[in-house]
Amino acid sequence: MSVPRVLSIAGSDPSGGAGIQADLKAIAAHGGYGMAVVTALTAQNTQGVRAVHAPPADFVAQQLDAVSDDIDIDAVKIGMLGGARTADVVGVWLERVRPPVVVLDPVMIATSGDRLLEPTAEAALRDLLSLADVVTPNIPELAVLTGGPEAVTWEQVIAQAREVAAVHDVLVLAKGGHLLASDTPDALVSAHGEVAGVNGPRLVATSTHGTGCSLSSALATLRVVTGSWPEALRRATTWLRAAIARGESLRVGSRGGHGPVDHLGMLWDAAGLRARALEA
Numbered sequence: 196m197s198v199p200r201v202l203s204i205a206g207s208d209p210s211g212g213a214g215i216q217a218d219l220k221a222i223a224a225h226g227g228y229g230m231a232v233v234t235a236l237t238a239q240n241t242q243g244v245r246a247v248h249a250p251p252a253d254f255v256a257q258q259l260d261a262v263s264d265d266i267d268i269d270a271v272k273i274g275m276l277g278g279a280r281t282a283d284v285v286g287v288w289l290e291r292v293r294p295p296v297v298v299l300d301p302v303m304i305a306t307s308g309d310r311l312l313e314p315t316a317e318a319a320l321r322d323l324l325s326l327a328d329v330v331t332p333n334i335p336e337l338a339v340l341t342g343g344p345e346a347v348t349w350e351q352v353i354a355q356a357r358e359v360a361a362v363h364d365v366l367v368l369a370k371g372g373h374l375l376a377s378d379t380p381d382a383l384v385s386a387h388g389e390v391a392g393v394n395g396p397r398l399v400a401t402s403t404h405g406t407g408c409s410l411s412s413a414l415a416t417l418r419v420v421t422g423s424w425p426e427a428l429r430r431a432t433t434w435l436r437a438a439i440a441r442g443e444s445l446r447v448g449s450r451g452g453h454g455p456v457d458h459l460g461m462l463w464d465a466a467g468l469r470a471r472a473l474e475a
């Protein structure tokens with residue numbers, strides 16, 4: 196089977212847990228060849244975002260063209276866009292290139308609570324929704340997209356996801372990560388209702404920095420590998436749960452923050468490589 200060529204269009208997280216760094220690891224974990232167009236540089240770590248520095252939108256366009264002029268892209272994952280001009284540039288490029296698989300994570304606010312999208316860019320981000328196959332908002336992002344209150348029950352999450360699916364003619368991955376519940380349901384939702392769903396007990400873990408980035412990248416890669424959204428969702432969430440569970444063993448970050456997930460540890464273990472690296 197050929198290797199999926201997957202492009203992440205997202206911001207950089209120098210601490211390696213979220214953004215393009217998480218995307219490239221998640222794509223690699225599923226056998227894909229990862230590429231990255233950088234929309235913004237952040238100065239952040241497991242505690243929070245200190246600063247954001249965005250390149251001119253024209254330079255984002257140049258990066259996109261440099262990749263698509265030369266390489267056939269099997270899937271695109273879109274994450275942090277930062278500002279309206281960058282969102283517009285990505286929209287124009289998507290309309291021209293029409294990649295076969297597009298997963299859009301409408302990143303607005305980091306797990307730490309810091310803003311990653313200028314409030315004036317919300318309309319531009321909304322305009323991108325109909326250009327995606329699947330949109331993956333968390334609960335606060337779903338509230339912004341619908342203009343409604345933040346959902347507190349899973350039924351409310353599904354109702355808001357259906358609304359977004361209907362208005363923008365897109366599949367919505369409803370995510371229960373932010374619920375105050377003992378389980379963490381996720382479901383792919385169309386305007387007509389649930390297309391596929393998964394669930395599992397909530398892990399008692401602080402390693403949740405970059406979970407949304409990692410999930411959307413894994414989903415895009417696995418959609419190419421499996422040819423099926425429900426199967427891609429099942430495999431991506433099974434992998435993410437294991438990666439969250441072993442995140443703390445990476446020993447990345449000081450106390451009180453949200454550490455990264457262990458994207459590649461399962462592969463290293465299976466190949467007996469991590470044990471050997473520790474011995475050397």
Ligand SMILES: Nc1ncnc2c1ncn2[C@@H]1O[C@H](COP(=O)(O)OP(=O)(O)O)[C@@H](O)[C@H]1O
Pocket residue numbers: 306332333334370371372373379380381396397398399400403405406407408410432435436439
């Ligand atoms: N404590 C947890 N235990 C198990 N899965 C979790 C946990 N926290 C988040 N997840 C999973 O991580 C993914 C990202 O979810 P969520 O936190 O809602 O989005 P985001 O990272 O975009 O804020 C979802 O699949 C969710 O079920």
Ligand SMILES: Cc1ncc(COP(=O)(O)O)c(N)n1
Pocket residue numbers: 205206207208213214215237274275302304305306311403404405406407408409
């Ligand atoms: C560059 C960048 N992009 C996205 C996120 C969101 O991360 P999370 O998945 O934890 O919400 C982040 N913290 N930094």
